[in-house]
Amino acid sequence: MTANTPDSTVSGKPGYPTDVYLFGTCLLDIFMPDAGMDAITLLEREGIRVHFPMDQSCCGQPAYTSGHPKEARDVARAQLGLFPEAWPIVVPSGSCGGMMKHHWPTLFAGEPEEALANALAARVVEFSDFLLNTLDWQPQDQGQPAKVAVHTSCSARREMNVHKTSWALVDRLQHVERVVHDHESECCGFGGTFSVKHPDISGAMVADKANSLQNSGAVEFVSADSGCLMNINGKLAKDGNTRFAGKHLATFLLERTGGKS
Amino acid sequence: MSQHTVTLYPSRQFKDNARSALGDTELRHSLRTAMDFLMAKRLSAFPDENELETLRTLGETIRQRCLAKLPTLLEQLEAKLTANGIQVHWAETPAEANQIIQGLIDRRNGKLAVKGKSMVSEETELNHHLEAHGVTAVESDMGEYIVQMAGEKPTHIIMPAIHKTKAQIAKLFSENIPDTPYTEDVDELIQIGRKALRHLYMKADVGISGVNFAVAETGTLCLVENEGNGRMCTTVPDMHIAITGIEKVVEKLSDVVPLYSLLTRSAIGQPITTYFNMISSPRKEGELDGPREVHLVLLDNGRSQAYADTQLRKTLQCIRCGACMNHCPVYTRIGGHAYGTTYPGPIGEIISPHLLGLENTSDLPTASSLCGACGEVCPVRIPIPEMLMRLREESQRPANEHVAHPLRGQGAGRTGKESIAWRVWKGVVGKASHYKLFGWTASHLRALTPVNQPGWTQNHVPMKPAAKTLHQLIKEREAKRS
Numbered sequence: 163m164t165a166n167t168p169d170s171t172v173s174g175k176p177g178y179p180t181d182v183y184l185f186g187t188c189l190l191d192i193f194m195p196d197a198g199m200d201a202i203t204l205l206e207r208e209g210i211r212v213h214f215p216m217d218q219s220c221c222g223q224p225a226y227t228s229g230h231p232k233e234a235r236d237v238a239r240a241q242l243g244l245f246p247e248a249w250p251i252v253v254p255s256g257s258c259g260g261m262m263k264h265h266w267p268t269l270f271a272g273e274p275e276e277a278l279a280n281a282l283a284a285r286v287v288e289f290s291d292f293l294l295n296t297l298d299w300q301p302q303d304q305g306q307p308a309k310v311a312v313h314t315s316c317s318a319r320r321e322m323n324v325h326k327t328s329w330a331l332v333d334r335l336q337h338v339e340r341v342v343h344d345h346e347s348e349c350c351g352f353g354g355t356f357s358v359k360h361p362d363i364s365g366a367m368v369a370d371k372a373n374s375l376q377n378s379g380a381v382e383f384v385s386a387d388s389g390c391l392m393n394i395n396g397k398l399a400k401d402g403n404t405r406f407a408g409k410h411l412a413t414f415l416l417e418r419t420g421g422k423s
Numbered sequence: 424m425s426q427h428t429v430t431l432y433p434s435r436q437f438k439d440n441a442r443s444a445l446g447d448t449e450l451r452h453s454l455r456t457a458m459d460f461l462m463a464k465r466l467s468a469f470p471d472e473n474e475l476e477t478l479r480t481l482g483e484t485i486r487q488r489c490l491a492k493l494p495t496l497l498e499q500l501e502a503k504l505t506a507n508g509i510q511v512h513w514a515e516t517p518a519e520a521n522q523i524i525q526g527l528i529d530r531r532n533g534k535l536a537v538k539g540k541s542m543v544s545e546e547t548e549l550n551h552h553l554e555a556h557g558v559t560a561v562e563s564d565m566g567e568y569i570v571q572m573a574g575e576k577p578t579h580i581i582m583p584a585i586h587k588t589k590a591q592i593a594k595l596f597s598e599n600i601p602d603t604p605y606t607e608d609v610d611e612l613i614q615i616g617r618k619a620l621r622h623l624y625m626k627a628d629v630g631i632s633g634v635n636f637a638v639a640e641t642g643t644l645c646l647v648e649n650e651g652n653g654r655m656c657t658t659v660p661d662m663h664i665a666i667t668g669i670e671k672v673v674e675k676l677s678d679v680v681p682l683y684s685l686l687t688r689s690a691i692g693q694p695i696t697t698y699f700n701m702i703s704s705p706r707k708e709g710e711l712d713g714p715r716e717v718h719l720v721l722l723d724n725g726r727s728q729a730y731a732d733t734q735l736r737k738t739l740q741c742i743r744c745g746a747c748m749n750h751c752p753v754y755t756r757i758g759g760h761a762y763g764t765t766y767p768g769p770i771g772e773i774i775s776p777h778l779l780g781l782e783n784t785s786d787l788p789t790a791s792s793l794c795g796a797c798g799e800v801c802p803v804r805i806p807i808p809e810m811l812m813r814l815r816e817e818s819q820r821p822a823n824e825h826v827a828h829p830l831r832g833q834g835a836g837r838t839g840k841e842s843i844a845w846r847v848w849k850g851v852v853g854k855a856s857h858y859k860l861f862g863w864t865a866s867h868l869r870a871l872t873p874v875n876q877p878g879w880t881q882n883h884v885p886m887k888p889a890a891k892t893l894h895q896l897i898k899e900r901e902a903k904r905s
Contacts, residue, residue, distance in 0.1 A: 186893045186894075188852065188858075190893060191862060191892050191893040191894060192862060192865055192866070192888045192889065192892055193886060193887075193888060193889060194889065195889050195891060195892055195893035195895075195896050196889070196896075198893040198896075199893065199896055199897075199900075202897075214893075214897050216855075216859075216894060216897075216898070217855035218855075219852045219853070219855065219858040220852045220858075224848070225845050225848065225849070226812070227793055227812060227815070228815060228819070228841075228845070229812070229814075229815030229816040229817075229818055229819035229820075229836070230816075230819055230842075230845045231816055233845045233846065233848065233849040233853075236849050236853045237848075237849055237852050237853040239853075240853050240854065240855065316792070316793070316794035316795050316796070317795075319795075320794070320795035320796075320798070320799055321795065347796075348752050348794075348796075349752045349792045349794035349796070351752070351792055352792060353791065353792025353793055353794065354793075355789075356789065356790075356791065356792045356793070357792075357878065357879065357882075358876075358877065358878025358879050359789050359878065360438070360441070360789065360790055361878045361879070361881040361882055362438065362441055362442045362445055362881075363441055363445065363753055363756060363757060363790065364792070364882065365881060365882035366445050366756045367752055367753075367756065367792070368882060368883075369882075392883075392886065393883070396879075396882070396883025396884050396886070397882055397883055399883070399884040400880075400882060400883050400884050
């Protein structure tokens with residue numbers, strides 16, 4: 163897709179990208195599509211043309227982390243030809259981004275597509291990282307004063323090393339106070355198929371994470387990973403909680419800056 | 424051969440064990456408090472992040488170099504130890520190791536052994552073996568002493584009794600040590616334990632210990648400890664038998680310095696332990712103390728299997744600090760016993776399959792959210808999540824598929840149901856037209872989404888597709904614009 167014409171005043175900066183690909187991720191595509199649209203809107207508002215290859219599906223991570231690399235490779239291979247231009251590939255998920263950036267090179271090592279996979283991996287940028295470090299996003303917060311907690315996915319934190327970017331983006335909102343929650347760096351217990359293979363353990367982890375977020379004093383929480391969001395929100399809803407929930411970072415940032423009227 | 428066989432079948436019990444541990448609020452509280460304490464201690468021991476990362480890289484480099492030369496270093500170690508008067512024995516299996524140790528004790532007509540902490544002796548279940556052959560083995564490390572008294576296995580490789588509360592220990596002591604009043608005063612409890620142990624060192628026929636580093640260059644056995652019990656075990660009785668795994672050898676004495684620093688700081692946040700023993704020979708002529716015989720038993724027990732594969736070899740870099748357990752959100756919730764193995768937590772998940780076979784451990788590599796906290800703190804940079812994924816792959820690999828270095832129990836975790844599920848998934852997600860159709864169907868028929876989603880709905884409301892997929896939303900927007 164080609165979106166609206168970029169704002170020439172912004173894109174005129176040297177080194178500023180004019181075009182990006184968006185890899186939407188399968189979870190977000192099926193379960194949280196609004197967050198994907200919000201990410202697109204945010205990027206376009208900064209003068210970027212966002213290209214969404216319609217043939218994309220999944221990075222292959224679910225099979226890869228479950229011990230089925232062949233199936234993972236076949237699925238990942240179907241994505242490799244979708245990004246022909248040298249534009250950044252923005253991924254609104256630390257975990258899918260981590261798969262593409264750090265595991266595709268391993269997955270395709272010794273395969274005919276090795277060079278292509280490596281080249282694509284090098285262009286993968288996590289969404290919050292792109293917004294903060296490439297675009298130097300400067301928001302005008304239009305929301306009411308609010309306390310918000312941030313849950314960073316473990317892949318974002320430890321694979322992509324971008325846990326501080328979500329914090330920094332939230333901190334740039336003039337009326338938002340970011341609160342730290344207890345055991346903030348601890349996993350929410352999702353872990354893909356771990357959550358269904360070991361539901362007792364995963365359940366104990368997500369219960370603790372949900373409690374700690376709720377007890378943080380925040381009115382809501384944000385995360386840049388849809389897996390964690392589905393896990394924590396699914397748990398909160400199961401417990402009958404209707405007042406406290408999490409939002410994708412893209413949705414939150416767009417809402418705060420008047421983009422979702 | 425010994426009648427005693429090691430019978431650990433963790434996968435048969437893991438999920439049940441985990442469930443019961445999760446329901447034990449006292450245990451949960453003990454573990455969380457202890458792990459929080461240990462994490463904070465470790466952090467305070469590494470105030471300079473750059474120094475930490477430099478040291479970790481150094482630790483990794485040393486361990487990898489030593490492993491690359493392992494066969495040569497083991498030969499050199501044997502030659503040096505022998506020249507120093509320490510007798511070396513090789514054991515391929517736990518049963519062989521137990522047999523060797525029992526034979527050595529029998530030669531002296533020994534009836535009582537005092538033990539310093541040794542996880543390898545837990546691996547061979549040495550105490551049970553000796554007991555069955557008329558030798559009493561008493562654990563002298565305070566934590567080990569407590570779990571032995573309770574008839575349990577250690578729940579943590581550094582802190583064997585970390586799961587126990589003061590009250591539980593007070594009760595154990597008052598019931599098991601003669602003339603002991605009930606007290607929850609920690610200092611008093613420790614004094615009671617120390618007093619009870621003290622006279623045993625004098626009576627014991629043999630002292631048994633583990634080894635932290637075996638130095639090939641000098642033929643030295645290094646033993647790291649805090650209580651002095653290790654020194655007593657290795658110096659007071661006439662015979663000292665050390666047991667360790669073949670991977671514990673380091674090339675040079677200078678390799679020990681950074682590894683020791685990494686070990687104590689990662690484990691418990693200590694810059695150095697109270698005792699660091701370097702054992703280089705039995706008592707020499709004219710010396711007034713020290714054991715008259717020193718033996719080293721080197722155990723393989725599946726380590727060669729990990730060694731044969733260059734990726735899985737990294738597992739053997741481990742220096743047994745336990746930091747991966749302290750930082751693991753799974754271990755913190757279920758504790759060490761649930762794993763049903765000698766080594767629990769992340770390191771246990773990647774070592775146990777080599778020791779016990781994947782057929783007995785196939786649940787362990789999956790018992791991780793791959794959060795990466797273990798790999799982040801590992802002092803020798805073992806990529807534990809990568810090891811876990813590899814073991815998952817071997818566990819899912821068809822049993823009859825030929826590979827260069829097949830693991831024991833290859834394919835043990837594979838089920839027809841899961842294999843078919845992944846093939847179906849690939850068929851749907853791996854082809855754009857199929858995937859688009861799937862997305863369209865899932866969103867349009869979302870009202871028919873199953874309310875019972877196995878595993879998921881135990882903790883969550885059902886996953887329900889959105890009314891329109893991102894693909895559809897973008898397509899609609901495009902249509903509007905053109």
